[in-house]
Amino acid sequence: MQTDLTTTNITRLTMSTEERDGSPAEVHSEAPSETGTPEPDWSVSREARGDRPYKFGQRYLKDEESVWDHNAWDHVEWGEEQRVEAEEKLAKQKEAPVTEFDKKAYMADPARYWDLFYKNNKENFFKDRKWLRVEFPALYEATKADAGPVSILEVGCGAGNTMFPVLGANENPDLRIFGCDFSRRAVEIVRESDQFDPKHAGASVWDLADPEGNLPEGIEEHSVDIVVMIFVFSALAPEQWKQAMKNVDRLLKPGGRILFRDYGRYDLTQLRFKKGRLLDENFYIRGDGTRVYFFTEEELHDIFGERFEVVKVGTDRRLMVNRQRRIKMYRIWLQAEFRKKE
Numbered sequence: 001m002q003t004d005l006t007t008t009n010i011t012r013l014t015m016s017t018e019e020r021d022g023s024p025a026e027v028h029s030e031a032p033s034e035t036g037t038p039e040p041d042w043s044v045s046r047e048a049r050g051d052r053p054y055k056f057g058q059r060y061l062k063d064e065e066s067v068w069d070h071n072a073w074d075h076v077e078w079g080e081e082q083r084v085e086a087e088e089k090l091a092k093q094k095e096a097p098v099t100e101f102d103k104k105a106y107m108a109d110p111a112r113y114w115d116l117f118y119k120n121n122k123e124n125f126f127k128d129r130k131w132l133r134v135e136f137p138a139l140y141e142a143t144k145a146d147a148g149p150v151s152i153l154e155v156g157c158g159a160g161n162t163m164f165p166v167l168g169a170n171e172n173p174d175l176r177i178f179g180c181d182f183s184r185r186a187v188e189i190v191r192e193s194d195q196f197d198p199k200h201a202g203a204s205v206w207d208l209a210d211p212e213g214n215l216p217e218g219i220e221e222h223s224v225d226i227v228v229m230i231f232v233f234s235a236l237a238p239e240q241w242k243q244a245m246k247n248v249d250r251l252l253k254p255g256g257r258i259l260f261r262d263y264g265r266y267d268l269t270q271l272r273f274k275k276g277r278l279l280d281e282n283f284y285i286r287g288d289g290t291r292v293y294f295f296t297e298e299e300l301h302d303i304f305g306e307r308f309e310v311v312k313v314g315t316d317r318r319l320m321v322n323r324q325r326r327i328k329m330y331r332i333w334l335q336a337e338f339r340k341k342e
């Protein structure tokens with residue numbers, strides 16, 4: 001289902017910086033560059049890449065002429081013209097999709113490409129997610145000394161850039177945080193890290209969409225309070241979504257939550273894909289062989305809503321500006337929370 005970005009009801013999950021506590025948050029660029037290499041995308045500004053902290057939630061573009069005055073703007077709405085332009089880019093991509101032969105090869109062993117990614121990038125690619133505290137306060141509530149037993153599972157934990165900040169803040173003797181990834185190399189990186197404290201942490205290889213419904217080693221059925229899914233669901237093929245939901249459902253305790261953040265439809269990184277990258281509607285193969293899907297709010301309602309209560313789904317829309325090169329970059333991320341019914 002296609003979202004009309006001009007009419008989407010935006011329920012932002014994040015409050016502005018002033019509304020929160022006046023503390024700075026960080027902007028984030030959280031995936032391998034979609035320009036076709038696993039390198040950071042040097043063509044975009046440092047803010048857009050996420051190299052430098054930037055206070056967001058407080059700058060609104062009221063007058064189009066002021067666009068070049070700052071590096072970033074919040075809650076930027078799209079006009080009809082932009083939507084049409086985006087659709088034209090997607091139509092162009094459809095003229096030259098990935099060949100059936102290549103598609104088969106890419107779909108056969110997706111974990112291999114992520115393994116290669118971590119072999120090349122080690123733990124250096126994704127930035128530690130300092131914004132987690134602001135976006136997902138539940139993770140930090142679990143770290144308080146008196147929070148009691150809490151079990152967190154991060155699916156697609158990569159090099160631990162979400163796990164480790166939480167672990168670093170932990171004062172809860174009864175916190176257990178577990179990371180799973182289907183890349184063996186990623187799990188090795190997590191286990192070998194100085195920040196990995198086996199008293200509170202665990203890590204194992206697991207496929208979120210395991211077709212046989214196996215659970216990660218070391219995790220009991222219905223034992224997890226919070227499942228974290230940050231930029232992992234987009235790596236699945238649409239035909240795997242159902243199985244992934246089933247597997248997560250088996251892991252969660254009744255009343256347990258899913259904290260979700262991922263790519264939104266028409267994000268800059270989607271519109272940048274050129275010829276020979278489109279695998280399926282809104283689903284692409286990057287130059288390094290990793291896959292990425294771009295969601296709408298409605299799709300998340302449909303996919304997760306079938307099994308879970310939808311607590312919130314919102315769109316985080318930001319305009320990043322490279323003032324020197326006069327380039328505008330529209331970033332669109334989706335953020336959501338779901339709850340397993342009691």
Ligand SMILES: C[S@@+](CC[C@H](N)C(=O)[O-])C[C@H]1O[C@@H](n2cnc3c(N)ncnc32)[C@H](O)[C@@H]1O
Nearest residue numbers: 114126156157158161181182183207208231235
């Ligand atoms: C874009 S990275 C995000 C890493 C991490 N969540 C973070 O925020 O830094 C996506 C991660 O999901 C993992 N992944 C992709 N498909 C997966 C699957 N089916 N099961 C488990 N992990 C998967 C990849 O190996 C990769 O580490």
